[in-house]
Amino acid sequence: MNLLSMQLSASLRKSGGLAPPTASALVIARRGYKNESPSEYLHRSIVPSMHYQKSLPRLPIPSLEDTIRRYLAAQRALLDDEQFRTTESLAKDFQNSFGKKLHGELVALDKNNKHTSYISAPWFDMYLSARESIVLNFNPFMSFNPDPKPEYNDQLVRATNVVCSTVRFMKTLRAGLLEPEVFHLNPAKSDTDGFKKLIRWVPSSLSWYGAYMVNAYPLDMSQYYRLFNSTRIPRQGKDELFTDQKGRHLLVMRNGNMYVFDIVDGDGNLVKPAEIQSHLKYVLSDQTPAPAFPLGVLTSENRDEWARLRDKLVAAGNGDALEVIDSAVFCLCLDDEAMRDHIHISHNMLHGDGCNRWYDKSFSVILTKDGQAAINFEHSWGDGVAVLRLQNEIFKDTTEKPLVNPNSVPASVDSASAVRRLQFNLDSEIQNGIGKARENFHTAVSKLTIDALEFKRGGKEQLKRKKLSPDAIVQLAFQMGFLRQHGQTVATYESCSTAAFKHGRTETIRPATAHTKRCAHAFVCQPGQHSAEQLLDMLNECSKYHGQLTKEAAMGQGFDRHLFAMRYLANSKGQALHDLYSDPAYTAINHNILSTSTLTSPAVNLGGFAPVVPDGFGVGYGVHDNWIGCNVSSYPARNVHEFLQCVHKSLEDIFTVVEGKSIG
Template identity: 80%
Template sequence: MASLLSVQCAASLKKSGNVIHLRRAAVRIHSREYSSRKTTSSEYLHESVVPSMHYQKSLPRLPIPKLEDTIRRYLAAQKPLLDEDQFRTTEKTALDFQAGVGKQLHEELVTQDKNNKHTSYISGPWFDMYLSARDSVVLNFNPFMSFNPDPKQDYNEQLVRSTNMVCSAVRFMKTLRAGLLEPEVFHLNPAKSNTDRFKSLIRWVPSSLSWYGAFMVNAYPLDMSQYFRLFNSTRIPKRGRDELFTEEKGRHLLVMRKGNMYVFDIVDRDGNLVKPAEIQSHLKFILSDSAAAAAFPLGVLTSENRDVWAGLRDKLISAGNSEDLRLVDSALFCLCLDDESMRDHIHISHNMLHGDGCNRWYDKSFSIIVTKDGQAAINFEHSWGDGVAVLRFQNEIFKDTTEKPLVHPGSDPAAVDSASAVRRLHFNLDAELQQGIKKAKENFNSAVSRLTIDAIQFQRGGKEQLKKSKLSPDAVAQLAFQMGFLRQYGQTIATYESCSTAAFKHGRTETIRPATMHTKCCSHAFVFQPDKHSVEELRGLLNDCSTCHGQLTKEAAMGQGFDRHLFALRYLACSKGQALHGLYTDPSYAAINHNVLSTSTLTSPAVSLGGFAPVVPDGFGIGYGVHDDWIGCNVSSYPARNVHEFLQCVHKSLEDIFSVVEGKPLS
């Protein structure tokens, strides 16, 4: 589950009778024009009237659901996955947990939460889950989001685009750290709340009360606590549990090309952006470097098992490489300059998700990858935060580089001594370290060779048509995945949809469970018995699925799912050395957490593709977006599943759904 893209507020938030559709909000937030922006110097993207973290202190706390509600939701999610005998056993076990051990653990969790009001009950355990995982971050954790091309074709040239992205990233960083970045807020009534007048007022409301001031005009601030980890941050491998490192004093950029590593300053001693023409000169120098590809590319070690990498890192330090490793860890971010051009969107997905393992430092909080033909993407390490912060960054960078680029085709790089300004890192590698790199590369090649990616674009309709038909676009996409899997494998299977809980202080994610009795009934009717149901009956089943999915998304975004609550109770029991209750050892608990269909949605004006690997060996990793008039799916699998056939089944399911929406009988 760790590799899921939490890049959309994938649900609805209900406050005082108002339903706030955060899935749509995420898109609107990231594509909107900020009305309070005013253009300043080249140092900042904009100056917000309201300080960036103005709402942080007064954000509502993530609620702990009632235990009886959690068990009820858990059993409802189990029902479509189990036969009658299995369900009765699971029900008995769950109710026993609710009445006994679970009740005690829940009371302890509530008490613990009351004593830690500065954070959320899930934050600590969730960090621990990520950082204690020993699997490679590649495929298991790091997702990617690729940029759309610059609309001005000449600006997609690798040097020009890389320079502009580096400059815009520094501008974003400076805007954020100066407190001038527009706060992340969903405006239910923007005519009242997204105005200069309101912002001029709310800035004077104390931070401890500011959320309530926004709430009074139907504006809902989102958590921004993860943003500080965007820059100068790296995941450091340690035996047993990794650590997150952040050094905000770092002024340099890490650049990788052909597995070689370079650093140079992109912020001067006064904290200002280095002149864009100088950055362009330094990047041109790196792109022109005739050095051969690294014989022992150190970056591939970041793709290793975390304990193996931790041991090799200790050896690197013992061999006298601590200073250069510190430069890697403290760099603002990593820029990966690839010498390869992309053939198609499948090639892009593979390159941006994993690449060749040599020209990446997967532990950096994020890396910007730019290929020879100017395709660009962000690959990010997932433990420090979720995709909400990364998507905001990506949208701002895309907007800034396409609307206000600082270098242009034909711009002359500065006449500076880049050979002196750019430092190529050289590491002392003994025979043991060289062997470790060689073995890491073999393991990497073996892992990625098993991954297949395919994609479809369903062109018959999308969000606009579904909304006119009063159907949830997300519910329809999720139903198509249920139908597709049933059509291919004859089963209803455990399904995970990522949902942000950023409406709460230190919220992370909650799980929407799209496989329900409604989707099971509807899928069986469409797949196995279409001739036994009228169009009206099938349409009624679609309506039921949409309504049910809408309710699940509202609950999840309100922190009212069951997955995080049960996870926290289990974590608490383990931390006390307490034997796990039968609920956690029940095979059905393992089955529902073996998420064969792992899904996350992504739509943004900046993003072309998003993707991640399956979270289980026999699973699918489904990145999807429901656009105005089409639906896209970017899906990955390992050999245990046939991704090409699955997408054919999903496409057929969408065809059938849209036929019924249009009032046509199924053929």
């Protein structure tokens, strides 16, 4: 995966997709809006949605010298002296020979493709060529906070409002009326109507520079056009992304059955909310038993096997039904189960039972019997920036301007005619394939354990008062926790968005550093040997260095994507790889035992994903004003409960020092 490339970051904390509409198309789209219902759009941005897209800066390719220097700095914390000397020798030889040539070729290729970024095509290829199941391996989830008005968490009411708000978001985006995604460092200057009225008249080819002048950084929005009517289609060897913006229907899944009905009418307007409510009520009351062979579970299968079975489905006459699924605006999964606790929510939203999901859709909204909601999204088309924006807007709209309420009466329409339950012709080979897919799914998810931590002693406010980076401190707690549990420092991945650049995707922050290793050993292995002042100095060192790594990654100045792109280029040319890439140390640093990602949003309750390696942890976390939360997954090779106990102890020690006290 990994999840949550989620934000640019708290302090600077992705690409592909369809071509954005042209400026002239947006002008045409804006005509006539005065006659439309205000319920059709979330808002009408003064600045067109894609106004900054043309002038976004291009993702820089770091210098080869900087990449090797950063690579060796990251390896220093993971290797003993002898291992490091070997890796350093290989890296320097790569820099002066094979790498120098590859870097030059990569730069030349980038100059000839100024419409995109150097990482975009290789990153798409990496995702779409992966043959493993996308469940657990790639798809993450983000769960919504409950509606603050409890009565609005009724499954039917909330589902209706979510569908309506999602359509409003889609319409606002496609009309060019969605507020552009901008990271404001000085909102008092840049996030004002006055500035927006001015910048809208600056040509798109120059608009980014106008925003930059007032410390605002527009983000790439090219991925947004894969949000809707999009699906990952399995193919032998490499999947493809499919989008059909003409689709006006919603795909609803319940008990493994699939239903479709229009949520946009022939004029392109939102179907009346009372009618959508009626159709959803019909689906929720349908007594059709769960199918003996639920088709959705095939989307959890190995991609080549799913591609083979999909071809069989098409040959058996199911092509039209599959096209209906693929072109649906999005997928709504209505679960009949109520959630017991956060752990149950995480399991349900991350993987569920395999039968009531179509994991290939660009995103699915999952809504349980008790109104718990989440987004599960397919990762190849894009990253967390677009999905988080969608989730934030849906939550804001459904809680502030809901179109139906608990007393709303569904429209008196013939939902039995409007709603179509999809039927499939399944021969014995396909039925056997579904049976095996179910077995494989249950075997895989049965190995996953999830646990959560809520640390209530302090959070962002207290750390910032001490001029410590909240993210750096939590990452240090993970290093200390793993050291306490396993006695070693291991490869750690933190996702960082590079959406500040045209067709940026993500870069890796490497939180395991010489600074965190020294600090973790002082806390864990040498208790009582350092004063509170000495430990606080170490915390400051970790914080400053992590802040530097974060800014470098957000600015496209990491090392992971550069080394990846050069390896991809060599492979595409059929060239033998340099020994750097077969070095056990290179293999180890890319075997990310701690895979981490963060986000904090008023819309999001939990975020989560599975470990990216069998002996790893998948760590989703959030640093709030006065508390810290972690949602962590593992397979049998690791004990997630013990790990979180170690992380909690580490946070206790850190906050003791932050409060000026010594630890024993």
